Amino acid sequence: MIEVTDFQKIGVGLAGFGIAFLFLGVLLLFDAGLLALGNILFLSGLAFVIGFQRTLSFFFQRHKWKATTFFFVGMFVVLAGWPVVGMIVELYGMFLLFSGFLPVAVNFLRRVPVIGTFLNLPFISMMVTWIAGDSNSMV
Template sequence: MIEITDIQKIGVGLAGFGMTFLFLGVLLLFDKGLLAIGNILFISGLACVIGLQRTFFFFFQRHKLRASVAFFGGIVVVLLGWPVVGMVAELYGFILLFRGFLPSAINFLRMVPVLGSLLNLPVISSIVNRIAGDNGRNMDE
């Protein structure tokens, strides 16, 4: 069994609050303050979960440099007062940074009772299948 330290538990909470603040910031017409707090909480939560050194190496690998520049540049643009443009840049960087994790996260969300039903709706399932890398192939074929 994997031991989870108290710092990692706090990190999960910080990242969760960060995602909540980001969601509320987008929901409330791109509120600059909520988006800034959400970004800070998410990054600090990630640093607590995987450690400062691994976080630094994750963001600043040579092949992820464009994604990191887009992500952190989006945060700076949000702080400068252009929240819509900044969130588009952040989303682009986030997708490039975490695209290796997206298929497993989507497959996990498909097993959640209510969310799984929503992800299987016709229009949504085609988008989700493309993101997850599923080409319409079933396991039983």
């Protein structure tokens, strides 16, 4: 069994609060303060979970420069006071950063009892497969 350290537990909490603040910021009509706080908490949580060095190497890989640039420019645009534009740019960067992880996450979610049943419905299954870009999935 994999042992989870206290730093990783704190990181999961910080990342969870970051996602919650991002969701709340979008829900409250793109409140710039909540979005900025959510971004900071999410990044610090990621650093706690996988480590500072791995976080830096994840964001600053040569083939991920475009994605990292979009992500951080979006964060700065949110901080500059244009939260809608910043979140669109940031979401594009997040999609590019985590798109390699998306097929793995979709295949995992398809095996979860309630969510998997929903994701395997005919039209939804086609959409999820298209979004994930998973050509090897069992549709």
